[in-house]
Amino acid sequence: MGEISSLINLKGAVNIDNWNRARKCELNCADILEYVTTDVAEPDRATKPEEHKTWRTNRAKAMKIIQTTLKDDKVCNQLSINGWDQDSTDPKYLYDLIRKVIGKVSVQARADIVEEFSSIRRSSFDSMSSFLIRFDLLRKRLEDSKVPIDPLYECITLFNAVKRQYPYDARFWDRKLNEDSLTTAELLAELSVIGNTKTNSTNLTLQVQKTSTATTASTTKTDDKKTSNKDKKTQHKQITCTDCGQSIRDDFKHFPCGHHRNPRTPDCWWYEPEKAHPNWSKKKEAIENKAKTNTGTTAAVGATNTGLATPGSAMIFGNFGFGGNANPFFEDFH
Template sequence: MSEESKQYIPLLTGEDNLPTWKSVVRRSFIMNGLWEYLVTDIPEPADPEKLKEWTRDRVQASLILQKSLLNPHIERMLVNNGLDMEEDDPKAIWDLVNQVVPTVTKASMSSLLYEFTRLDRKSFATLFDYINKVQEINKRLKSTGCDLQENVIIAITLWGLKSTYPNDHSFWIRAFETGTLKWAELMKELGRIALDEQIRPTMVSLPAKNTGNPQGSGQNNDKDGGKMKRCTKPGCKF
């Protein structure tokens, strides 16, 4: 197979580009007379000259396939399912890819959906962490071919916020049910809340320094000269 032909075989990344990858491999191998090595078990010929050609073609076909399987996720997936990266039988490689990649991708999709529907804000240190996890799972779901509708993503995301933000959650649900809550708007609002939560701890006032003044000097006193009692009511700053 020529160098020009090799460069058109894309790197397999998962089930999302598996159809494209298979199509390009098929056409490239047909064009170079190697397709039969992927779809049939060609027996080892007895003739020495034909044996050399058979061996060369098998190794070449295997090498081309393996170079397109160097995505770490795909390589690990195949090795875990029994692939020897020095395999010289291209049909064995081809069959394993077509057997394993769709199956593992579907299992991964199921696992991601399970994780997504059980996310809870209270399990994360910050709201930013929760947002990042939601976005990460959605990105990974898309890579498996599972592109959820926006309203489904919003509904699942809101469910994970209910226990921590009950009042906001009620407002968001009303907006969601009337069709006025969009994903971009929700992300903007959550980002604002997350930033507010991040800034709030830094706004705690520092205690006053002891200047060594005589007793009663610089202190708050009531009319009788006694110390004013500190207010302990929620929200009181005195």
């Protein structure tokens, strides 16, 4: 028993809760917990010698389990100042004294705990695990300090602590809060799951970056050169397409339709010439090619072209510096 007790020594208020749980567990394993939680009556020594011997032995075991953890000088001094009788053989007396003296919290200490509890934020901790441990500790300290906490206030405090780090989940929690259907226990359980599955995305910035990166990766190929942010009027050099071997501009990509264009141009003008810029030099050729492969659509395509060549369209394309020239993002490559 002594070896087990020495694993958690009482260091003061900093670990009084952990110490208390460990002692109760150990005393319960030895089947002598009642010797520190209740007043076990002393059997008559003359008429019940065996029962008296068992009572005396169990008290001694319980006392040993508690005393072997009192190795901190500050803790012992604090107990002595508060009248600790070191010759007492009553384990309940010592156990109650420790909980009363070491666990005693001043008014200022209570105020500090309430302040920290109300302002706790997930962003102040390296991990979800450390945040949840601290939150739970503060809750227990408030309970031990006899500070009443309204369940709704407790749940809102926890929600405020994590809503900025998990904005997408917070929308769901906020709705449940408004419906009075979210509890602290439920929210703690969900945060625990998040802590186990989203350790690398614990704030809004990471979540946004992750979404942005995934979108970009789905529309570009890693083996192609990145598009430059230079002025679109800059002279581009020719490179060989890694997909088909044709000579193309260095800011162009090979698309599934078999043609090449700047990724900033969303549509393939050869495949959908009706969406092409009015000044594209090969627009007519593209329309004719499409008409040959899709008989009967020439008139419709021509009508669509007329609709696109509007002042509004010119203003939109003008923002990209088209002027009266062809789209610099889509050259006459086939």
